[in-house]
Amino acid sequence: MKFFYNLKNIFDFFLRRKLKFSLQNYEEIPEDLSNLFGAELKQRENDLKKKYTFEYMSDMTQLNYKENLYMLDILDKYFDIVPYENIKVLDIGSKNWNYVRGQYTFFQKYCKALELKGVEIDAYRLYWNLFSRYEVAKFYKRDLKNTRYIPKDFMRIDEKFDYITWFLPFVREYPHIRWGLPLKYFKPEEMLWHAYFSLKTGGKMFIVNQSEIEYNIQKRLLDACAIPYKEKGEIISDFFPFKYKRFALVVTKKGIDDTKLLK
Ligand SMILES: C[S@@+](CC[C@H](N)C(=O)[O-])C[C@H]1O[C@@H](n2cnc3c(N)ncnc32)[C@H](O)[C@@H]1O
Structure with missing residues (x-):
């Protein structure tokens, strides 16, 4: 079975990357974003609005607003970062980057100049509507300055970043193949090593796993690579309740680069 799936994936993946077929100019029609939540969540939404600039968190569908609020809420609660003058951030395995605005809103607060990149190996995969992930990501990152979606294997990115986010890395063969x-x-x-070496000294990486099983595998991988990390445990945001529990940990590249701290 594995052999068959792999053969099919090799063939399909090759075709997608060669043809790069997609309908062009994907768009979503903005919806009313007021009164989406009950009192408690509304309070949290307002707190986030007070703390962050919500310039880019409007003109969206309700679904996409919730996805991005989820991202912002999770980063705000569980990822402590240091403000720098300039910040370079990489998101690994961005899919269609439907959560880019939440990430942008979060990191923008902690610097004067933000450079945000998302890398996706399978960017030309098509949705049922014949738009590719690449085309959809182009829409989601519209009007975000210095933001690039890179259709490429992360292993071929040779750059250093202050912060890396990695949501749902494949740590098991089965989900990867499926x-x-x-x-x-x-x-x-190898990807974990590459991610660690893609961090600047003092840089931090936020890794999120789906299910406790994958979280435990992730920790074993980090231990095997002798990469130190801090467990965050289960991460929760009621803005977008996922079916499976999610868990996070933070890796800090050893040493502190305090030359560029925001005065
Ligand atoms: C489980 S999905 C998670 C997608 C997204 N981060 C999210 O949270 O919705 C993992 C993603 O990583 C991408 N990926 C896997 N290996 C990769 C690689 N070597 N370079 C870039 N992206 C990769 C996959 O194509 C897939 O889109």
Whole structure:
């Protein structure tokens, strides 16, 4: 079965990358974003609005607003970062980057100049409406300055970042194959090393896993690579309740680069 899926994935993946077919100019029609939540969540939404600039968190569908509020809420609660003059951030495995505005809103607060990149190996995968992830991501990142969606294998990115976010890395073969990727790209340990070395000294990486099983595998991978981390445990945001529990941990690259701290 594995052999069959892999063969199919190799063929489909090759075609997608060669053809890069997609309908162009994907768009969503903005919806009314007021009164989406009950009293408690409304309070949290208002607190986030007070803390962050919500310039880019409007003109969206209700679904996309919730996805981005989820992202902002999670980063705000569980990812402590240091303000810098300039911040370079990478999101690994961005899919269609439907959560880019939440990330942008979060990191923008902690710097004067933000450079945000998202890398996705399977950017030309098509949705039922014949728009690719690439085309959809282009829409989601519209009007965000210095933001790039890179259709590429992360292993081929050779740059250093202050912060890396990594939501749902594949740590097990089965989800990787069912997602449609060829097995040769399943390299959880190598990718982890590469991510660690892509951090600047003092930089931090926020890793989120789906289910306690994957979280435990993630920790074993980090231990095997002798990469130190801090467990955050289960992460919760009621803005977007996922079916499966999510868990997070934070990796800090050893040493402190205090030359660029915001005065
Ligand atoms: C489980 S999905 C998570 C997507 C997204 N981060 C989210 O939270 O919705 C993992 C993503 O990582 C991408 N991916 C896997 N290996 C990759 C690689 N070597 N370079 C870039 N992206 C990769 C997959 O194509 C997939 O879109």
